[in-house]
Amino acid sequence: MIRKRILTGDRPTGKLHLGHYVGSLANRAKLQDEYETYILIADVQALTDNFAHPEKVRENVREVLLDNLAVGIDPEKATFHIQSMIPETAELTVFFANLVTVSRLERNPTVKDEIAQRGFNKSLPLGFFMYPVSQAADIAVVRANLVPVGADQIPHVEQTREIVREFNRVYGGNIFPEPEALLGKVKRLAGTDGGAKMSKSLGNVIYLSDDAEEVKSKVMAMYTDPTRIHPNDPGHVEGNPVFEYHKAFNKNQAEVRDLEERYQKGKVGDVEVKERLALALNEFLDPIREKRCEYESKGPKYLDEILLEGTKKARQVTQETLKMVRSAMKIDYF
Numbered sequence: 001m002i003r004k005r006i007l008t009g010d011r012p013t014g015k016l017h018l019g020h021y022v023g024s025l026a027n028r029a030k031l032q033d034e035y036e037t038y039i040l041i042a043d044v045q046a047l048t049d050n051f052a053h054p055e056k057v058r059e060n061v062r063e064v065l066l067d068n069l070a071v072g073i074d075p076e077k078a079t080f081h082i083q084s085m086i087p088e089t090a091e092l093t094v095f096f097a098n099l100v101t102v103s104r105l106e107r108n109p110t111v112k113d114e115i116a117q118r119g120f121n122k123s124l125p126l127g128f129f130m131y132p133v134s135q136a137a138d139i140a141v142v143r144a145n146l147v148p149v150g151a152d153q154i155p156h157v158e159q160t161r162e163i164v165r166e167f168n169r170v171y172g173g174n175i176f177p178e179p180e181a182l183l184g185k186v187k188r189l190a191g192t193d194g195g196a197k198m199s200k201s202l203g204n205v206i207y208l209s210d211d212a213e214e215v216k217s218k219v220m221a222m223y224t225d226p227t228r229i230h231p232n233d234p235g236h237v238e239g240n241p242v243f244e245y246h247k248a249f250n251k252n253q254a255e256v257r258d259l260e261e262r263y264q265k266g267k268v269g270d271v272e273v274k275e276r277l278a279l280a281l282n283e284f285l286d287p288i289r290e291k292r293c294e295y296e297s298k299g300p301k302y303l304d305e306i307l308l309e310g311t312k313k314a315r316q317v318t319q320e321t322l323k324m325v326r327s328a329m330k331i332d333y334f
Protein backbone atom coordinates (compact mmCIF):
# COMPACT_ATOMS: atom_id res chain seq x y z
CA MET A 1 0.00 0.00 0.00
CA ILE A 2 1.31 3.44 -0.90
CA ARG A 3 1.19 5.74 2.09
CA LYS A 4 0.53 9.44 1.69
CA ARG A 5 3.35 11.76 2.61
CA ILE A 6 3.84 14.37 5.26
CA LEU A 7 6.36 17.16 4.95
CA THR A 8 6.93 19.61 7.70
CA GLY A 9 9.85 21.07 9.56
CA ASP A 10 11.50 23.71 11.66
CA ARG A 11 13.99 26.50 11.21
CA PRO A 12 17.14 25.82 13.24
CA THR A 13 17.05 29.27 14.82
CA GLY A 14 16.67 28.00 18.38
CA LYS A 15 15.32 25.18 20.45
CA LEU A 16 11.69 24.21 20.03
CA HIS A 17 8.99 25.41 22.40
CA LEU A 18 5.45 24.73 23.56
CA GLY A 19 4.03 26.49 20.47
CA HIS A 20 5.80 24.02 18.21
CA TYR A 21 4.40 21.17 20.22
CA VAL A 22 0.72 22.10 19.98
CA GLY A 23 1.02 23.56 16.49
CA SER A 24 2.90 20.80 14.73
CA LEU A 25 5.02 18.32 16.73
CA ALA A 26 2.08 16.54 18.35
CA ASN A 27 0.56 15.82 14.93
CA ARG A 28 3.90 14.64 13.58
CA ALA A 29 4.21 12.12 16.40
CA LYS A 30 0.59 11.03 16.05
CA LEU A 31 0.69 10.51 12.27
CA GLN A 32 4.15 9.01 11.80
CA ASP A 33 2.78 5.48 11.34
CA GLU A 34 -0.04 6.46 9.04
CA TYR A 35 2.00 8.73 6.75
CA GLU A 36 5.44 8.48 5.23
CA THR A 37 6.88 11.37 7.22
CA TYR A 38 9.58 13.78 6.11
CA ILE A 39 10.86 16.30 8.63
CA LEU A 40 12.97 19.11 7.30
CA ILE A 41 15.58 21.04 9.20
CA ALA A 42 15.20 24.28 7.28
CA ASP A 43 18.69 25.73 7.54
CA VAL A 44 18.50 27.56 4.19
CA GLN A 45 15.32 29.29 5.31
CA ALA A 46 16.88 30.08 8.71
CA LEU A 47 19.72 31.79 6.88
CA THR A 48 17.35 34.12 5.04
CA ASP A 49 17.11 36.25 8.18
CA ASN A 50 20.25 34.98 9.94
CA PHE A 51 22.65 35.09 7.01
CA ALA A 52 25.23 36.94 9.08
CA HIS A 53 25.03 34.36 11.88
CA PRO A 54 25.64 30.98 10.30
CA GLU A 55 27.07 29.67 13.59
CA LYS A 56 23.68 30.19 15.24
CA VAL A 57 21.95 28.17 12.54
CA ARG A 58 24.52 25.39 12.68
CA GLU A 59 24.38 25.18 16.46
CA ASN A 60 20.66 24.59 16.38
CA VAL A 61 20.48 21.81 13.82
CA ARG A 62 21.07 19.05 16.39
CA GLU A 63 18.93 20.85 18.97
CA VAL A 64 15.94 20.88 16.67
CA LEU A 65 16.48 17.20 15.88
CA LEU A 66 16.68 16.41 19.61
CA ASP A 67 13.44 18.27 20.29
CA ASN A 68 11.66 16.28 17.60
CA LEU A 69 13.01 13.00 18.98
CA ALA A 70 12.13 14.08 22.53
CA VAL A 71 8.41 14.29 21.73
CA GLY A 72 8.38 10.74 20.43
CA ILE A 73 9.13 11.02 16.75
CA ASP A 74 10.94 7.84 15.85
CA PRO A 75 14.01 8.24 13.60
CA GLU A 76 13.30 4.78 12.18
CA LYS A 77 9.92 5.99 10.98
CA ALA A 78 10.39 9.66 10.12
CA THR A 79 12.98 10.87 7.63
CA PHE A 80 14.91 13.84 9.02
CA HIS A 81 16.71 15.77 6.32
CA ILE A 82 18.73 18.97 6.03
CA GLN A 83 17.48 21.53 3.53
CA SER A 84 20.88 22.75 2.33
CA MET A 85 21.88 19.19 1.51
CA ILE A 86 18.98 18.71 -0.91
CA PRO A 87 20.16 20.55 -4.04
CA GLU A 88 16.98 19.53 -5.88
CA THR A 89 15.06 21.93 -3.64
CA ALA A 90 17.20 24.84 -4.78
CA GLU A 91 16.66 23.83 -8.42
CA LEU A 92 12.93 23.55 -7.99
CA THR A 93 12.83 26.94 -6.24
CA VAL A 94 14.26 28.55 -9.36
CA PHE A 95 11.65 26.90 -11.58
CA PHE A 96 8.84 27.78 -9.16
CA ALA A 97 9.96 31.42 -9.05
CA ASN A 98 8.66 31.76 -12.62
CA LEU A 99 5.19 30.76 -11.53
CA VAL A 100 4.55 33.41 -8.88
CA THR A 101 4.39 37.18 -9.08
CA VAL A 102 6.05 39.71 -6.82
CA SER A 103 2.68 41.25 -6.00
CA ARG A 104 1.33 37.85 -4.97
CA LEU A 105 4.25 37.38 -2.60
CA GLU A 106 3.74 40.87 -1.21
CA ARG A 107 0.23 39.93 -0.15
CA ASN A 108 1.41 37.12 2.16
CA PRO A 109 0.29 38.28 5.65
CA THR A 110 2.82 36.16 7.55
CA VAL A 111 5.72 37.53 5.54
CA LYS A 112 4.37 41.07 6.02
CA ASP A 113 4.39 40.60 9.81
CA GLU A 114 7.82 39.04 9.77
CA ILE A 115 9.27 41.84 7.65
CA ALA A 116 7.99 44.39 10.17
CA GLN A 117 9.30 42.35 13.14
CA ARG A 118 12.75 42.11 11.63
CA GLY A 119 12.95 45.74 10.60
CA PHE A 120 13.32 44.70 6.95
CA ASN A 121 10.92 47.44 5.75
CA LYS A 122 13.66 49.61 4.31
CA SER A 123 15.95 46.96 2.90
CA LEU A 124 14.34 43.64 2.32
CA PRO A 125 16.66 40.78 1.36
CA LEU A 126 15.35 39.03 -1.74
CA GLY A 127 16.02 35.64 -0.14
CA PHE A 128 13.76 36.46 2.79
CA PHE A 129 11.04 37.90 0.59
CA MET A 130 10.88 34.78 -1.52
CA TYR A 131 11.29 32.14 1.17
CA PRO A 132 7.67 31.02 0.68
CA VAL A 133 8.67 29.97 -2.86
CA SER A 134 11.54 27.94 -1.50
CA GLN A 135 9.19 26.48 1.09
CA ALA A 136 6.79 25.48 -1.68
CA ALA A 137 9.73 23.62 -3.22
CA ASP A 138 10.49 21.92 0.14
CA ILE A 139 6.97 20.53 0.19
CA ALA A 140 6.67 19.74 -3.51
CA VAL A 141 10.08 18.16 -3.93
CA VAL A 142 8.97 15.19 -1.80
CA ARG A 143 5.49 15.37 -3.36
CA ALA A 144 3.89 15.75 0.05
CA ASN A 145 0.15 15.54 0.64
CA LEU A 146 -0.13 16.89 4.16
CA VAL A 147 1.69 19.65 6.03
CA PRO A 148 1.17 19.72 9.82
CA VAL A 149 1.78 23.34 10.83
CA GLY A 150 0.71 26.25 12.99
CA ALA A 151 -1.62 29.00 11.75
CA ASP A 152 1.22 31.29 10.63
CA GLN A 153 2.00 28.77 7.90
CA ILE A 154 -1.47 28.68 6.29
CA PRO A 155 -0.61 31.40 3.74
CA HIS A 156 2.54 29.48 2.80
CA VAL A 157 0.68 26.25 2.21
CA GLU A 158 -1.91 28.16 0.18
CA GLN A 159 0.93 29.68 -1.85
CA THR A 160 2.35 26.20 -2.38
CA ARG A 161 -0.99 24.93 -3.63
CA GLU A 162 -1.18 27.79 -6.13
CA ILE A 163 2.33 27.19 -7.40
CA VAL A 164 1.95 23.44 -7.88
CA ARG A 165 -1.45 23.95 -9.51
CA GLU A 166 0.17 26.37 -11.93
CA PHE A 167 3.07 23.98 -12.55
CA ASN A 168 0.68 21.12 -13.27
CA ARG A 169 -1.36 23.37 -15.57
CA VAL A 170 1.57 24.75 -17.55
CA TYR A 171 3.77 21.66 -17.82
CA GLY A 172 1.33 18.80 -17.30
CA GLY A 173 2.53 15.52 -15.92
CA ASN A 174 0.52 15.84 -12.70
CA ILE A 175 3.71 15.49 -10.72
CA PHE A 176 2.64 17.35 -7.61
CA PRO A 177 -0.31 16.72 -5.32
CA GLU A 178 -1.90 19.89 -3.90
CA PRO A 179 -0.81 19.70 -0.27
CA GLU A 180 -3.15 20.43 2.59
CA ALA A 181 -2.30 22.14 5.84
CA LEU A 182 -3.13 20.31 9.05
CA LEU A 183 -3.47 22.59 12.05
CA GLY A 184 -2.71 21.47 15.57
CA LYS A 185 -4.81 21.46 18.73
CA VAL A 186 -3.82 25.11 19.23
CA LYS A 187 -3.37 26.94 15.96
CA ARG A 188 -1.24 29.75 17.34
CA LEU A 189 -0.07 29.55 20.92
CA ALA A 190 0.37 32.98 22.51
CA GLY A 191 3.70 34.09 23.94
CA THR A 192 4.44 34.34 27.66
CA ASP A 193 4.34 38.12 27.11
CA GLY A 194 0.75 37.93 25.85
CA GLY A 195 1.94 38.48 22.26
CA ALA A 196 -0.05 36.74 19.54
CA LYS A 197 2.58 34.05 18.85
CA MET A 198 5.15 32.27 20.92
CA SER A 199 8.18 32.49 18.67
CA LYS A 200 11.87 31.71 18.92
CA SER A 201 12.70 35.04 17.35
CA LEU A 202 10.64 36.98 19.90
CA GLY A 203 12.04 35.42 23.08
CA ASN A 204 8.59 34.93 24.63
CA VAL A 205 8.89 31.18 24.84
CA ILE A 206 8.92 28.20 27.15
CA TYR A 207 11.28 25.69 25.61
CA LEU A 208 10.54 21.98 25.67
CA SER A 209 14.01 21.61 27.20
CA ASP A 210 13.65 24.25 29.94
CA ASP A 211 14.23 22.77 33.38
CA ALA A 212 11.59 22.86 36.11
CA GLU A 213 12.99 26.01 37.69
CA GLU A 214 13.13 27.90 34.38
CA VAL A 215 9.55 26.92 33.64
CA LYS A 216 8.43 28.09 37.06
CA SER A 217 10.16 31.45 36.81
CA LYS A 218 8.90 32.06 33.26
CA VAL A 219 5.35 31.18 34.31
CA MET A 220 5.44 33.39 37.39
CA ALA A 221 6.52 36.31 35.17
CA MET A 222 3.80 35.67 32.57
CA TYR A 223 1.43 38.29 31.27
CA THR A 224 -2.11 37.74 32.56
CA ASP A 225 -5.19 39.90 32.70
CA PRO A 226 -3.99 43.52 32.73
CA THR A 227 -7.38 44.79 33.93
CA ARG A 228 -7.09 42.85 37.15
CA ILE A 229 -5.39 44.77 39.92
CA HIS A 230 -6.42 42.90 43.09
CA PRO A 231 -6.83 39.14 43.48
CA ASN A 232 -10.51 39.66 44.31
CA ASP A 233 -11.24 41.61 41.09
CA PRO A 234 -13.16 39.48 38.58
CA GLY A 235 -10.65 38.35 35.96
CA HIS A 236 -10.71 37.54 32.23
CA VAL A 237 -9.95 34.06 31.01
CA GLU A 238 -10.30 34.75 27.28
CA GLY A 239 -7.11 36.11 25.79
CA ASN A 240 -5.23 35.29 28.98
CA PRO A 241 -2.21 33.16 28.04
CA VAL A 242 -2.02 31.57 31.50
CA PHE A 243 -5.42 30.02 30.93
CA GLU A 244 -4.63 29.23 27.32
CA TYR A 245 -1.66 27.15 28.51
CA HIS A 246 -3.76 25.54 31.25
CA LYS A 247 -6.28 24.44 28.63
CA ALA A 248 -3.60 23.15 26.28
CA PHE A 249 -1.30 21.35 28.71
CA ASN A 250 -2.95 20.67 32.05
CA LYS A 251 -4.01 17.02 32.23
CA ASN A 252 -6.50 17.87 34.95
CA GLN A 253 -9.13 19.79 33.00
CA ALA A 254 -11.52 19.71 35.98
CA GLU A 255 -8.94 21.75 37.87
CA VAL A 256 -8.76 24.16 34.93
CA ARG A 257 -12.52 24.67 34.88
CA ASP A 258 -12.53 25.27 38.64
CA LEU A 259 -9.71 27.83 38.35
CA GLU A 260 -11.50 29.56 35.47
CA GLU A 261 -14.71 29.89 37.45
CA ARG A 262 -12.97 31.17 40.54
CA TYR A 263 -10.84 33.57 38.48
CA GLN A 264 -13.88 35.07 36.80
CA LYS A 265 -15.50 35.58 40.21
CA GLY A 266 -12.38 37.07 41.77
CA LYS A 267 -11.93 34.06 44.05
CA VAL A 268 -8.42 33.01 43.13
CA GLY A 269 -5.24 35.04 42.70
CA ASP A 270 -2.89 35.02 39.72
CA VAL A 271 -0.15 33.52 41.87
CA GLU A 272 -2.08 30.34 42.56
CA VAL A 273 -3.21 29.98 38.95
CA LYS A 274 0.39 30.35 37.84
CA GLU A 275 1.78 27.98 40.44
CA ARG A 276 -0.63 25.33 39.27
CA LEU A 277 0.29 26.01 35.67
CA ALA A 278 3.99 25.58 36.45
CA LEU A 279 3.22 22.22 38.07
CA ALA A 280 1.08 21.10 35.12
CA LEU A 281 3.68 22.18 32.57
CA ASN A 282 6.45 20.42 34.43
CA GLU A 283 4.40 17.27 34.55
CA PHE A 284 3.81 17.54 30.81
CA LEU A 285 7.47 18.28 30.08
CA ASP A 286 9.06 15.63 32.32
CA PRO A 287 8.85 12.69 29.91
CA ILE A 288 9.97 14.97 27.05
CA ARG A 289 13.03 16.08 29.02
CA GLU A 290 13.79 12.49 29.91
CA LYS A 291 13.66 11.33 26.30
CA ARG A 292 15.76 14.29 25.20
CA CYS A 293 18.45 13.30 27.72
CA GLU A 294 18.39 9.71 26.51
CA TYR A 295 18.97 10.77 22.91
CA GLU A 296 21.52 13.39 23.89
CA SER A 297 23.55 10.81 25.77
CA LYS A 298 23.91 8.77 22.58
CA GLY A 299 26.25 11.50 21.39
CA PRO A 300 26.56 13.84 18.38
CA LYS A 301 27.68 11.06 16.02
CA TYR A 302 24.46 9.19 16.59
CA LEU A 303 22.44 12.34 15.81
CA ASP A 304 24.51 13.13 12.72
CA GLU A 305 23.92 9.61 11.47
CA ILE A 306 20.14 10.15 11.67
CA LEU A 307 20.50 13.34 9.61
CA LEU A 308 22.88 11.81 7.09
CA GLU A 309 20.79 8.70 6.54
CA GLY A 310 17.57 10.73 6.40
CA THR A 311 19.02 13.16 3.90
CA LYS A 312 20.19 10.29 1.70
CA LYS A 313 16.75 8.70 1.86
CA ALA A 314 14.97 11.97 1.10
CA ARG A 315 17.24 12.54 -1.89
CA GLN A 316 16.07 9.34 -3.51
CA VAL A 317 12.64 10.93 -3.68
CA THR A 318 13.81 14.43 -4.57
CA GLN A 319 16.00 13.18 -7.41
CA GLU A 320 13.08 11.20 -8.78
CA THR A 321 10.93 14.34 -8.59
CA LEU A 322 13.46 16.47 -10.43
CA LYS A 323 13.74 13.89 -13.16
CA MET A 324 10.00 14.17 -13.74
CA VAL A 325 10.17 17.96 -13.50
CA ARG A 326 12.94 18.20 -16.08
CA SER A 327 11.04 15.98 -18.43
CA ALA A 328 7.80 17.95 -18.01
CA MET A 329 9.70 21.22 -18.54
CA LYS A 330 11.48 19.85 -21.60
CA ILE A 331 14.93 20.46 -20.18
CA ASP A 332 15.90 16.79 -19.99
CA TYR A 333 18.48 17.18 -22.74
CA PHE A 334 20.72 14.15 -22.52
Ligand code: ATP
Pocket residue numbers: 009010011012013019020022023024148149150151152153186187188189190197198199200201202
Ligand atom coordinates in the same frame (compact mmCIF):
# COMPACT_ATOMS: atom_id res chain seq x y z
P1 ATP B 1 11.20 31.68 14.02
O1 ATP B 1 10.84 32.78 14.97
O2 ATP B 1 12.67 31.51 13.82
O3 ATP B 1 10.40 31.72 12.74
P2 ATP B 1 9.28 29.88 15.10
O4 ATP B 1 9.16 29.88 16.59
O5 ATP B 1 8.25 30.60 14.28
O6 ATP B 1 10.74 30.37 14.78
P3 ATP B 1 9.43 27.82 13.11
O7 ATP B 1 10.61 26.93 13.03
O8 ATP B 1 9.31 28.95 12.13
O9 ATP B 1 9.36 28.40 14.61
O10 ATP B 1 8.09 26.99 13.04
C1 ATP B 1 8.04 25.56 12.99
C2 ATP B 1 6.61 25.07 13.07
O11 ATP B 1 6.04 25.33 14.35
C3 ATP B 1 5.66 25.74 12.07
O12 ATP B 1 4.75 24.78 11.61
C4 ATP B 1 4.94 26.77 12.88
O13 ATP B 1 3.66 27.09 12.38
C5 ATP B 1 4.83 26.06 14.22
N1 ATP B 1 4.76 27.04 15.30
C6 ATP B 1 5.76 27.89 15.69
N2 ATP B 1 5.33 28.68 16.68
C7 ATP B 1 4.03 28.33 16.93
C8 ATP B 1 3.04 28.79 17.86
N3 ATP B 1 3.29 29.76 18.72
N4 ATP B 1 1.82 28.20 17.84
C9 ATP B 1 1.54 27.21 16.97
N5 ATP B 1 2.43 26.72 16.07
C10 ATP B 1 3.66 27.28 16.05
Ligand code: MG
Pocket residue numbers: 011
Ligand atom coordinates in the same frame (compact mmCIF):
# COMPACT_ATOMS: atom_id res chain seq x y z
MG1 MG C 1 8.57 30.89 12.11
